[in-house]
Amino acid sequence: MTTPLKAKHRDIWASGDYAAVAADVIPDLGSVLVQAAGVGPGQRVLDVAAGTGNAAIPAALAGASVTASDLTPELLAAGEKLAEARGAVLDWVAADAEDMPFGTGEFDVVLSCVGVMFAPFHQAAAGELVRVCRPGGTIALLNWTPAGFVGQLFAAMKPFAAPPPAGAQPPPLWGDEEHVRELLGDRVTGVSARTGSVRVERFAEPGDFRRYFRDNYGPTLAVYRSLAGDPDRTAALDAALDELAGRFRAADGSMRWEYLLLTATRSGGPATP
Template sequence: MTNGNGSAEADRTLKAKHRAMWAQGDYPSLAAEVISELGPVLVEACGVRSGQRVLDVGAGTGNAAIPAALAGAEVVASDLTPELFEAGRRVAEERGARLTWQEADAEALPFGDAEFDTVLSCVGVMFAPHHQRAADELVRVCRPGGTIGLLSWTPQGFIGRMFATLKPYAPPPPPGAQPPPLWGDEDHARALLGDRVTDVRAERRTVRVDRFATPEMFRDYFKERYGPTITVYKNIAGDPDRVAALDRDLVALARDADLGTGQGGTVMDWEYLLLTARRAG
């Protein structure tokens, strides 16, 4: 996966930072309160059914893995940040879902070739820094004729725009790391998977987010709970002017996205790409 000891050490350091980023804040509450419906959407699109062996890559708290298990599949929920599993296990127990939780790097999955009938990822694998490595692993562990399903935030959608808003305040990305929302660009995702898949279906959809009374509440919620946002604020913590500027920019982002439905509160549609494909061979 890497060349030489220095490169290997740099990769370990990068992955440790990623793990720490997602372990901070409270991503489990965000996944449950804001985007819980996305997992079932992906599971349905992949046609998950009883008797299948399913791998969820970047599973987090199991937004897709738990619905897949409830559909009767034998599910492995894998993630680089096992700190997220505790909340996932609680939800699985409450809902009567049985599945396996396993720490795993999306760029070096600890599974055999062609081991799974369905390999899916719900806003998870998109955060692996090296997109081609991660895509190669998704294909490798899926059996020929099996399904690969991905749900990713788009660059032009709200979360893609949020990452663009954060970028000027963030530390420079490591060499070779690619922006997560690129996975939500259909051409990019197709290129990553290449001719190793067939029957590609891609559709841009939105999820309605209406839990924030004001744009300020959205900003504060993400400052407290979302690892990437917390990391950026830590980067500029010593500069009150930049903190204030980012505060304003995130409020402006949410205000611009508000649909103004007249229902009260801030109502937004966050765009994502839903892509499914069949492993060739």
């Protein structure tokens, strides 16, 4: 059953053009996660909050049997076209990361690349990641850090956005190692975590970033739409995003967006089936 909150989230991610954002800004990020998870032929892999398949498609091309799940059918439809163009065969399933329609222990590897972090109730989503992974299987997550560029983007937008529902937690907390360790708890072992960054060269000037994200990135687009008719607050948001992009911009115009990459083994069994 779709709740008003889930419908709102689905509409946010269906707006704009996330397929373009993934392709233009972070095209290789999913492959980083797939490699870190050791995905290979014969494995049953679930990509949670897969979007347009940034990690799911490379996992399928690595020979795994892949299911890509996401709350937003429009993203799955776009991903299916991308997969076909790249010769990747996988299943696309509309699913809520906090209540997935998959069996307990169904997958050998459970992935999420800057996806599950946007499920508002972190503990519920973490519980589902663990539940659907078989004992001895791998959970691998790549999420934007709070102090990195995207974490600071959400901090910059917060004063202009509607307040979150009671009990919801900020997405960038999934980029904090201790937070994720607490979410997964003793249901996993062998946790390994490191920070990395993606080099973004798409935006020559701070204003280029602001305009691109205003038009294409669902969460930013939603905040701008909420300010329609209020030119002063719109101008203040413009200034905040320009300041942010300028702060993270190197002398050559590039940016570094930091992420946390965390892998763990599901407790309760050997590392191989």
